[in-house]
Amino acid sequence: MFDKIAGRALVPVGIVVTGFLVVCFVLLYSAIKNVVIHDSVGHANNLAGIVLKSTRYAMMKSDGELNSAIIKNISEQEGVQHVRIFNKKGVVAFSSKPEEVNHQVDKKAEGCVVCHEKAAPITSLKNMQKARTFTNSMGTNVMAITAPIYNEPECANAACHVHPASQKILGTLDIGLSQEGTLASLASIRIQMIIFSVLTLILTIAGVITLLKMIVLVPMQKLQEYTERSERNNTLSHPTGLPYELDKIAKSYYFIRIKLAEIEQKLCKENK
Amino acid sequence: MEQADNNKTATIDHATKDPSVSIRHGLTEEIKRLRRFSNRGLWALSLFLFVSTLAWRDFWFLPPAEKFVASLGAPPTPLMINLVLILYTFSAIILSLSRMMAGLRHSSSFCHVGYVLVFYLFYYFAEALPDNYWAVFGAGFTILCMESYRIWTYCNDNIIKKTEQLAYLDRTGRLPVEEPDFSE
Numbered sequence: 001m002f003d004k005i006a007g008r009a010l011v012p013v014g015i016v017v018t019g020f021l022v023v024c025f026v027l028l029y030s031a032i033k034n035v036v037i038h039d040s041v042g043h044a045n046n047l048a049g050i051v052l053k054s055t056r057y058a059m060m061k062s063d064g065e066l067n068s069a070i071i072k073n074i075s076e077q078e079g080v081q082h083v084r085i086f087n088k089k090g091v092v093a094f095s096s097k098p099e100e101v102n103h104q105v106d107k108k109a110e111g112c113v114v115c116h117e118k119a120a121p122i123t124s125l126k127n128m129q130k131a132r133t134f135t136n137s138m139g140t141n142v143m144a145i146t147a148p149i150y151n152e153p154e155c156a157n158a159a160c161h162v163h164p165a166s167q168k169i170l171g172t173l174d175i176g177l178s179q180e181g182t183l184a185s186l187a188s189i190r191i192q193m194i195i196f197s198v199l200t201l202i203l204t205i206a207g208v209i210t211l212l213k214m215i216v217l218v219p220m221q222k223l224q225e226y227t228e229r230s231e232r233n234n235t236l237s238h239p240t241g242l243p244y245e246l247d248k249i250a251k252s253y254y255f256i257r258i259k260l261a262e263i264e265q266k267l268c269k270e271n272k
Numbered sequence: 273m274e275q276a277d278n279n280k281t282a283t284i285d286h287a288t289k290d291p292s293v294s295i296r297h298g299l300t301e302e303i304k305r306l307r308r309f310s311n312r313g314l315w316a317l318s319l320f321l322f323v324s325t326l327a328w329r330d331f332w333f334l335p336p337a338e339k340f341v342a343s344l345g346a347p348p349t350p351l352m353i354n355l356v357l358i359l360y361t362f363s364a365i366i367l368s369l370s371r372m373m374a375g376l377r378h379s380s381s382f383c384h385v386g387y388v389l390v391f392y393l394f395y396y397f398a399e400a401l402p403d404n405y406w407a408v409f410g411a412g413f414t415i416l417c418m419e420s421y422r423i424w425t426y427c428n429d430n431i432i433k434k435t436e437q438l439a440y441l442d443r444t445g446r447l448p449v450e451e452p453d454f455s456e
Contacts (some may be wrong), residue, residue, distance in 0.1 A: 012372065012421060016365050019414020023361050025405035027354045033403065034350075 283323025310427035316381030
């Protein structure tokens with residue numbers, strides 16, 4: 001294979017095109033994945049903000065029933081896996097799953113440890129830091145957002161229940177959203193990109209093979225056949241049908257053979 | 273021992289009398305050297321696979337990326353590393369093809385392993401290695417395959433040339449006249 005022109009020419013082309021396409025494919029997919037995930041985290045953060053705004057009035061009034069109803073209704077929305085509100089001590093105050101209410105959560109648990117890693121907990125998080133992903137007990141991929149509930153002047157000054165103004169965080173909202181839609185979109189993008197890459201690869205290799213065969217290999221074979229035919233037969237025909245520089249090579253070969261034949265005839269005559 | 277010394281002296285004497293012996297010796301040595309050199313690309317590829325295995329296991333023996341970031345400062349963003357990786361892959365492939373076209377003897381395989389390792393480390397520091405591992409692997413594998421192919425074809429062509437010269441030397445007792453290179 002490597003002793004022939006086709007092999008020598010196609011192997012580097014194949015390696016270069018395939019390799020570069022794979023590198024670009026992986027980097028492009030990684031960039032698209034990052035954009036999609038950032039986008040979905042942004043949407044989830046917005047949703048967490050909406051939930052906090054919706055429960056704000058009920059919290060101000062310390063209306064547990066209204067809070068539970070809001071959380072129950074939100075959790076019935078398609079794609080919402082769980083909604084929980086923790087108080088400052090890490091106890092579940094409200095949850096879409098009633099059995100979780102009044103249960104204590106470990107501060108080292110995933111989702112809590114981001115802020116409680118050090119002795120003094122972090123009070124503000126960026127969008128991406130609020131997000132975490134995991135697979136729940138039902139086997140669904142979930143992206144959860146942990147949004148802090150900040151103490152505001154209305155809360156600190158409310159008559160119903162007292163939060164000192166020095167307390168920055170009153171609790172946290174934990175909302176889990178199914179990632180199935182995002183993962184399905186990414187899988188679809190990945191399949192389309194693979195198909196596109198494979199088609200590009202096939203077209204490039206096929207194009208190179210066709211051009212190489214048409215421009216180099218077939219004329220070279222004709223030249224080879226012409227020289228072999230000339231060696232077998234004494235009668236030498238004029239070369240025809242050879243393109244480009246190969247025609248010149250064939251003509252040079254033809255004239256050399258003619259000269260050689262003349263010299264041979266002359267020598268024969270002299271010997272006789 | 274004495275007999276070996278005598279044999280050696282006899283060979284040297286014979287070589288000084290007959291120049292074709294020293295030429296033959298030179299050609300044989302050159303062929304051996306080319307055969308050894310032709311494996312260089314494969315050695316580099318093996319080293320690259322070893323480095324990639326370490327990266328695949330997330331450089332477990334290194335301290336966590338945060339420690340490096342704390343002492344060295346923030347690494348470049350993954351997007352910036354991606355752009356540099358594409359630029360590097362493109363340049364390395366073009367360079368390798370140019371060397372192949374010019375028929376240059378250039379042994380640059382092992383430095384590419386170093387460059388690829390640096391990319392792995394940058395992604396590790398930026399905590400983006402799992403997402404970009406296959407991109408670096410693909411880039412390294414492509415470049416090193418190209419380099420191996422280039423070195424192998426260079427050595428193979430030269431071994432054929434030297435073997436033909438050796439055969440000509442055996443027939444005529446001298447080296448063939450070098451034909452001018454019309455490709456330059």
